[in-house]
Amino acid sequence: MNEIPDTDVARVGVYVCHCGGNISDVVDTAAVADAAAKNPMVAIARHYAFMCSDPGQQMIIDDIKETGVNRVVVAACSPFLHDLTFRSALQRAGLNPYLYENVNLREQVSWVHKGDKAAATEKAIRLTNAGIQRVFRQDPLESIRVDAEPQVVVIGGGIAGLRSALSCASNGLKVTVVEVSDSLGGRLTELGKVYPSGDDAADLIRQMTDAVRADDRITVLLSSEVAAIDGYVGNFTVRVQAVGTKPGGLTLQKTVRAGAIIFATGFDHYKPHDGEMGYGNQNVVTLPEFNALLAGAEGKTLTRNGREIRSVAVVHCIGSRQVEGVHEPGPDGKVNEYCSRVCCTSALDAINRALDRFPNLRVYDLYKDIRTYGRGHEDIYERTSKRGALFFRFADDDQPTFKANGNGAVLTVRDVLTWNEEVELQADLVVLATGMVPRNIDSLVEMLKLPRGTDRFLQEVHPKLRPLELANNGVFIAGTCQGPMDITESCSAAEAAAVKAAILLSKPTIELDPFVARVDFAKCTGCNDCLGECEYKGALETFEENGRPLVRVNPALCSGCGACVAVCEPRAISIAGWSLDQFDAMIDAFVADTTEVTAV
Secondary structure, three states: OOOOOOOOOOOEEEEEEEEHHHHOOOOOHHHHHHHHHOOOEEHHHHHHHHOHHHHHHHHHHHHHHOEEEEEEEEEOOOHHHHHHHHHHHHOOOOOOOOEEEEEEEEHHHHOOOOOOOOHHHHHHHHHHHHHHHHHHHOOOOOOOOOOOOOEEOOOOOOHHHHHHHHHHHOOOOEEEEOOOOOOEEEEHOOEEEEEOOOOEEEEEEHHHOOOOOOHHOEEOOEEEEEEEEEEOOEEEEEEEEOOOOOOOOEHHHHHHHEEEEEOOOOOOOOOOOOOOOOOOEEEEHHHHHHHHHHOOOOOOEEEEEEEEEEEEEEHHEEEEEEEOEOOOOOOOOOOOOOOOOOOHHHHHHHHHHHHOOOOOEEEEEEEOOOOOOEEEEEHHHHHHHOOOEEEEEEEOOOOOOOEEOOEEEEEEEEHHEEEEOEEEEEEEEEEEEOOEEOOOHHHHHHHHHHEEEOOOOOOOOOOOEEOOEOOOOEEOOOOOOOOOHHHHHHHHHHHHHHHHHHHHHOEEEEOOOOOOEOOOOOOOOOHHHHHHHOOOOOOEEEEOOOOOOEEEEEOOOOOOHHHHHOOOOOOOEEEEOOOOHHHHHHHHHHHHHHHHHHOO
């Protein structure tokens, strides 16, 4: 058993939420509150319909001010949703915001134990009592404060990178744009017109690059790449070198100190493997290649390699929505199961532009599903259909087949729109609507241990709660490095990432959560086992004191993952707010007899 602090000092308030029935329809919330009230550590226990509501928060504030509650347990939903809500309530009441514990009764109890309400209530009581034990032993913590450098490094000079740079600059921040190529604009330079507006892509690039170069707060480094990133949120050091420079070379261009980093590294077009839907044949091109052909076309007929093109077959989902066992996997052994989203509209837009120029062109469109999801995109689909393009729909596991035929090709497709009739189509040119794949930024991923999703794009912490934020504090993502997007979506994401960076750097210092490792030097033996376990560069470092080897923590770099705690044999390391004594007390509470709830 653990020693109990004086109950006259620590007074816990417990608040059990009904969550509008999400919890109370399964869990007897009144019973949970009653059980908590029997605990001598608890000063007051209540249950209420919506604890996150203004009246619910005010209940906590009033109890702190009027009854002397100085530690709070809220038994409700996931801490990802309302940790900040309840910490703010404690602050408004004048209490340290970290003297608070969330107990998740929705995701961990009511949503997974609907069939046994008695057992669900029993589990809820145990979890709540464990939360009481933890917060009762909680020391008041203070936020970690780090200086904030009012500058942002944007990696990538495409549409998302330029939009981010301009937005950051408009918020008073200095910006350095690092672009690997010798010009700005990214993939936008490959396009002629953009849908649905029909604006000229070159004009858009010119407007944005002119605005970037006219802003003295923005520095552009072309033909450059990031060689190293050190530091932490508010104080990153980014070293930039000329493209192709060997590590340790002498052509270092610039070292930039930045408070935040925005990744806008873009995407690559999927490249079909040889033979995939005829790729490699002279009469097969990808959609980007077809767009280039249209942009350079002259006269009244569409020609390629001196040959007139009278018919075109467009095949969708090349490199996207692949099916394991049907499609050939990539170099990593995986198929691209995700939808690239923009390919359908891009292909239909290309068909319309071709028919605008060459109205006698015969067009066949072979697809799994048409996903014209954006505003105005469905109109492009409807217009394509009305202009005479013929659509054929195939099943996931029954792909069209390609056969070369002189100066053209024959595509065979089993059309599910006509009762699975097998149809042969003769086409002078086959266009493969290729999808988006993540750009190879392995070196950058390794530098910062950046998280990736199963689709290999960079992965935000949470699409609703922390969109565009990576798990690395101070690092944001914009545009298609996160996943397939069109231009409008990329610009919106870029603006949002820039605003997040501006908010982060709006004050001279940044406040970080205090839940990081800390070392008890009296127990530390300097064995360095923790250093071998830590995956965060610079979070732990060795030093000597009076000839004795010790380890200390850089709180700005520590993630609070606890890996070091697990390997520390003398128990010299703990996580602030999650001490080993707290864990011991919580485990005792889990196994205690709930019919006689007492202080553990």
